[in-house]
Amino acid sequence: MFLGAILEQLGDRSFGWAILLSCLINLLPLPPGATLITAIPLLIFCGQLSLGFSSVRLPKRIARIRIPLEAMRRNVLRLRPVSRRLERIARPRLPAVFHPKREQFIGCLLFLVSLALFVPLPLSGWFPAIALFVASIGLVERDGIIVLAGVCAGVFSIALTAFVAASILIGANSLLH
Numbered sequence: 698m699f700l701g702a703i704l705e706q707l708g709d710r711s712f713g714w715a716i717l718l719s720c721l722i723n724l725l726p727l728p729p730g731a732t733l734i735t736a737i738p739l740l741i742f743c744g745q746l747s748l749g750f751s752s753v754r755l756p757k758r759i760a761r762i763r764i765p766l767e768a769m770r771r772n773v774l775r776l777r778p779v780s781r782r783l784e785r786i787a788r789p790r791l792p793a794v795f796h797p798k799r800e801q802f803i804g805c806l807l808f809l810v811s812l813a814l815f816v817p818l819p820l821s822g823w824f825p826a827i828a829l830f831v832a833s834i835g836l837v838e839r840d841g842i843i844v845l846a847g848v849c850a851g852v853f854s855i856a857l858t859a860f861v862a863a864s865i866l867i868g869a870n871s872l873l874h
């Protein structure tokens with residue numbers, strides 16, 4: 698089965714899955730500046746969500762990647778213990794969050810969080826990635842409460858990124874004068 702077909706079949710939940718998998722990469726201990734590359738898919742997925750796309754759209758070359766069904770089945774079974782724990786917490790709640798216009802607004806906010814992740818500042822990358830991860834779980838499970846928790850954490854991470862950037866600028870300015 699092709700990757701593009703899998704995401705298309707997931708429909709609006711494809712955004713949650715795409716963001717979730719992209720966040721996992723950003724939660725790994727990576728060298729400084731790696732987020733300049735690893736945040737690009739998040740910017741694309743969140744941008745598509747904010748534009749009101751019905752599912753994630755990938756470039757044709759990536760969409761044509763073949764995923765062997767047996768390998769996909771094995772990976773899903775391996776994730777079963779984790780997914781069972783998440784399903785105890787996350788469940789469809791607060792459906793008003795998923796109204797198309799509100800979902801686009803959430804996509805805009807998540808895009809801003811992705812921008813905060815994209816900025817290569819020390820000690821500021823994990824917070825946006827965690828916020829996006831939480832929001833993506835809410836998108837997958839259609840849990841408006843978890844999505845709002847992720848968005849609130851995202852707003853905090855944007856403020857933290859702005860604070861770190863301002864501190865660096867103030868410190869650099871004081872060294873120069």
